[in-house]
Amino acid sequence: MLGNFSYHNPTKLYFGKDALEYLGDELQHYGKTVQLIYGGGSIKKNGIYQEIMEILLACGKEVVEDGGVMPNPTSERVELGAKRARENKVDLLLAVGGGSVCDYAKAVAVSAYCEEDFWEKYYIRFEDPTCKILPVGCVLTMAGTGSEMNGGSVITNRKQKLKIGHVFGSDVMPKFSILNPEFTYTLPERQMVSGIYDIFNHICEQYFSGEDDNVTDYLCEGLMKSVISASYRAKKNPRDYEARSNIMWAATWALNTLLDKGKTTDWEVHMLGQAVGAYTDATHGMTLAAVSLPYYRYILRYGLQKFKRFAIEVWNVKEKGSDEEIAERGLSAMENWMKDLGLTLNISDLGATPDMIEGIADATRIQKGGYHVLTRPEIVEILKASL
Amino acid sequence: MLGNFSYHNPTKLYFGKDALEYLGDELQHYGKTVQLIYGGGSIKKNGIYQEIMEILLACGKEVVEDGGVMPNPTSERVELGAKRARENKVDLLLAVGGGSVCDYAKAVAVSAYCEEDFWEKYYIRFEDPTCKILPVGCVLTMAGTGSEMNGGSVITNRKQKLKIGHVFGSDVMPKFSILNPEFTYTLPERQMVSGIYDIFNHICEQYFSGEDDNVTDYLCEGLMKSVISASYRAKKNPRDYEARSNIMWAATWALNTLLDKGKTTDWEVHMLGQAVGAYTDATHGMTLAAVSLPYYRYILRYGLQKFKRFAIEVWNVKEKGSDEEIAERGLSAMENWMKDLGLTLNISDLGATPDMIEGIADATRIQKGGYHVLTRPEIVEILKASL
Numbered sequence: 211m212l213g214n215f216s217y218h219n220p221t222k223l224y225f226g227k228d229a230l231e232y233l234g235d236e237l238q239h240y241g242k243t244v245q246l247i248y249g250g251g252s253i254k255k256n257g258i259y260q261e262i263m264e265i266l267l268a269c270g271k272e273v274v275e276d277g278g279v280m281p282n283p284t285s286e287r288v289e290l291g292a293k294r295a296r297e298n299k300v301d302l303l304l305a306v307g308g309g310s311v312c313d314y315a316k317a318v319a320v321s322a323y324c325e326e327d328f329w330e331k332y333y334i335r336f337e338d339p340t341c342k343i344l345p346v347g348c349v350l351t352m353a354g355t356g357s358e359m360n361g362g363s364v365i366t367n368r369k370q371k372l373k374i375g376h377v378f379g380s381d382v383m384p385k386f387s388i389l390n391p392e393f394t395y396t397l398p399e400r401q402m403v404s405g406i407y408d409i410f411n412h413i414c415e416q417y418f419s420g421e422d423d424n425v426t427d428y429l430c431e432g433l434m435k436s437v438i439s440a441s442y443r444a445k446k447n448p449r450d451y452e453a454r455s456n457i458m459w460a461a462t463w464a465l466n467t468l469l470d471k472g473k474t475t476d477w478e479v480h481m482l483g484q485a486v487g488a489y490t491d492a493t494h495g496m497t498l499a500a501v502s503l504p505y506y507r508y509i510l511r512y513g514l515q516k517f518k519r520f521a522i523e524v525w526n527v528k529e530k531g532s533d534e535e536i537a538e539r540g541l542s543a544m545e546n547w548m549k550d551l552g553l554t555l556n557i558s559d560l561g562a563t564p565d566m567i568e569g570i571a572d573a574t575r576i577q578k579g580g581y582h583v584l585t586r587p588e589i590v591e592i593l594k595a596s597l
Numbered sequence: 598m599l600g601n602f603s604y605h606n607p608t609k610l611y612f613g614k615d616a617l618e619y620l621g622d623e624l625q626h627y628g629k630t631v632q633l634i635y636g637g638g639s640i641k642k643n644g645i646y647q648e649i650m651e652i653l654l655a656c657g658k659e660v661v662e663d664g665g666v667m668p669n670p671t672s673e674r675v676e677l678g679a680k681r682a683r684e685n686k687v688d689l690l691l692a693v694g695g696g697s698v699c700d701y702a703k704a705v706a707v708s709a710y711c712e713e714d715f716w717e718k719y720y721i722r723f724e725d726p727t728c729k730i731l732p733v734g735c736v737l738t739m740a741g742t743g744s745e746m747n748g749g750s751v752i753t754n755r756k757q758k759l760k761i762g763h764v765f766g767s768d769v770m771p772k773f774s775i776l777n778p779e780f781t782y783t784l785p786e787r788q789m790v791s792g793i794y795d796i797f798n799h800i801c802e803q804y805f806s807g808e809d810d811n812v813t814d815y816l817c818e819g820l821m822k823s824v825i826s827a828s829y830r831a832k833k834n835p836r837d838y839e840a841r842s843n844i845m846w847a848a849t850w851a852l853n854t855l856l857d858k859g860k861t862t863d864w865e866v867h868m869l870g871q872a873v874g875a876y877t878d879a880t881h882g883m884t885l886a887a888v889s890l891p892y893y894r895y896i897l898r899y900g901l902q903k904f905k906r907f908a909i910e911v912w913n914v915k916e917k918g919s920d921e922e923i924a925e926r927g928l929s930a931m932e933n934w935m936k937d938l939g940l941t942l943n944i945s946d947l948g949a950t951p952d953m954i955e956g957i958a959d960a961t962r963i964q965k966g967g968y969h970v971l972t973r974p975e976i977v978e979i980l981k982a983s984l
Contacts, residue, residue, distance in 0.1 A: 212778075212842040214613025219606070225859070226601025391599075423830075425823040425843045425850075432819030436812040443810075455599040456812045459859070463812075472612070472846070 241301030309355025354405030356465030404495030476580030628688030696742025741792030743852030791882030
């Protein structure tokens with residue numbers, strides 16, 4: 211049954227090969243100083259940096275450089291960025307990159323004028339911002355996290371060995387995002403498939419809850435089938451525009467607050483994956499891939515009818531045999547797809563070792579809202595099965 | 598292939614049994630004078646009017662009454678409403694009802710301060726508003742048109758015998774909409790099923806264009822399956838909350854600018870249906886139902902692969918026989934569903950007579966963007982087949 215909810219997603223999107231042409235229009239709505247946020251510098255190699263810099267200068271903006279944001283942005287780095295934004299009286303945070311860069315920009319947006327310890331306030335106590343929030347714009351160069359149209363921000367605290375996401379409200383969502391699928395062409399294959407699994411898992415996290423006839427479950431199934439179809443084409447030819455554009459658009463809708471409306475969710479694969487990420491610094495999507503099957507095979511018994519529906523509707527499994535057999539054949543089909551993509555299916559290959567299991571289990575947040583609330587021994591069991 | 602597009606839908610939604618509790622919060626963002634727009638008075642019988650009036654008074658609002666809006670709101674009525682809004686310096690237009698009432702409120706919103714002939718400007722020349730636009734809020738009592746989260750406004754000009762829709766931009770979309778599925782319980786069955794077919798056809802209009810592997814086609818299929826499933830349950834028991842809530846939520850997403858992103862569309866069933874509506878004043882959804890099958894059977898040859906996909910994915914038709922046979926079996930399955938719902942499947946039963954055909958054909962706008970651009974003789978042929 212659809213529960214009570216509110217929905218508000220005001221992010222404006224420009225999508226397509228000509229999307230960057232609209233950046234100038236959007237910049238007019240903001241003041242003179244723009245903090246340009248990006249990652250390791252790939253945007254300098256592929257020319258996107260130069261293109262954006264030309265637009266910024268043509269619009270008369272002053273640019274505060276904030277490059278070199280790491281794949282799993284740290285709380286220390288957020289502190290630096292927030293200081294930079296405050297000291298330069300920045301009017302707009304322009305994030306150019308993938309989810310890490312967008313997530314970091316949102317963290318800076320709520321921290322620049324925060325008078326408390328931002329890590330404690332947002333990522334430990336999960337409070338809403340009470341200070342001035344800086345506006346964020348995104349130019350996306352990687353599809354996966356959906357950060358371009360949501361309030362999510364995942365930050366890693368290295369000292370505390372914690373990687374935690376806070377989902378902020380619509381006032382922290384990007385004011386605009388520019389999505390040109392061609393910008394994702396030069397991404398290494400490993401990052402592409404990692405992003406694809408991130409998208410797929412975002413849908414799963416919201417799908418595997420409840421067993422009634424909910425409109426969002428049908429939307430989830432449609433998005434999953436679209437992602438699977440496009441993933442094979444993109445793997446074969448990374449410059450298949452149709453495939454890359456469908457992946458990019460599916461990524462946005464997989465995590466822009468629509469799919470979980472009226473449902474409860476526990477995001478337990480992310481809780482497990484993020485804990486693995488905090489210990490190994492592995493790519494987000496790969497950590498999710500590495501723990502997914504052991505987790506789903508464990509909770510299958512608690513959400514049997516939905517796993518059966520998943521097998522039939524998403525993987526075209528024939529309705530023969532027991533419910534358990536049908537459900538398991540769905541997960542096997544999913545496993546085959548994951549192997550075809552070349553995803554890492556165990557945490558050992560990501561650098562996790564048996565002696566880390568207890569620590570990773572400690573770092574795994576246990577959440578309610580799914581089919582089963584894990585106990586600590588169950589987390590250890592799933593992590594061991596993921597080695 | 599996904600074409601270039603922009604997406605921006607800032608309407609805030611409150612959904613569920615307690616949704617009306619949030620009206621007070623929203624009212625605080627607007628000035629003192631509220632124009633309360635509603636239809637024939639059913640909201641006075643079921644108590645919704647009284648509930649809303651209490652909230653308005655508790656918030657210290659002055660209420661300008663604007664009741665009695667007809668099912669197919671006319672341009673004359675819009676003129677009256679616009680004058681009322683202007684003369685009373687109204688701060689917010691609050692529409693309580695179904696699509697007609699919301700559509701009317703949007704027309705008033707862009708016409709109150711319009712210095713030109715609003716009908717000519719918006720509904721004939723399809724220009725954007727250049728005057729001050731009044732904010733609109735909605736309390737929905739019928740699911741179907743999606744007007745609660747889009748910029749669409751269909752108005753009838755009786756003198757010109759024209760029923761025309763203008764899709765305004767995000768500045769005309771409702772600022773907020775309140776969706777309580779229980780408010781739709783008391784709707785007569787004929788109006789409920791008419792709304793259900795309206796929803797289904799909105800999806801079809803956007804689905805039957807293009808034949809590539811587009812993410813929005815998967816979303817369309819998901820929404821269609823959800824509507825079909827919920828429709829049988831709602832027909833059996835109109836107070837099935839799960840069914841009514843899924844229908845209401847599907848209606849919003851069927852027409853809130855998502856499904857046509859990156860695609861061309863021609864909305865030709867609506868063009869035909871609206872022309873029938875201008876001649877018969879029949880319920881919108883019924884006019885669509887009455888022309889749909891003759892139209893789809895006619896254009897099937899131009900979009901064969903998509904009609905085949907529709908048959909397989911939406912209606913579970915077996916992949917046996919020629920493409921034409923599979924596609925036709927899909928439309929037959931759709932016809933059976935329409936009969937099960939009790940929809941009117943010909944325009945004669947809506948009051949159309951053979952001597953009206955030429956006039957209805959004259960009133961039918963021919964649009965590009967679908968599988969086939971109709972000629973006038975083809976329109977006459979389809980209308981005759983619909984008698």
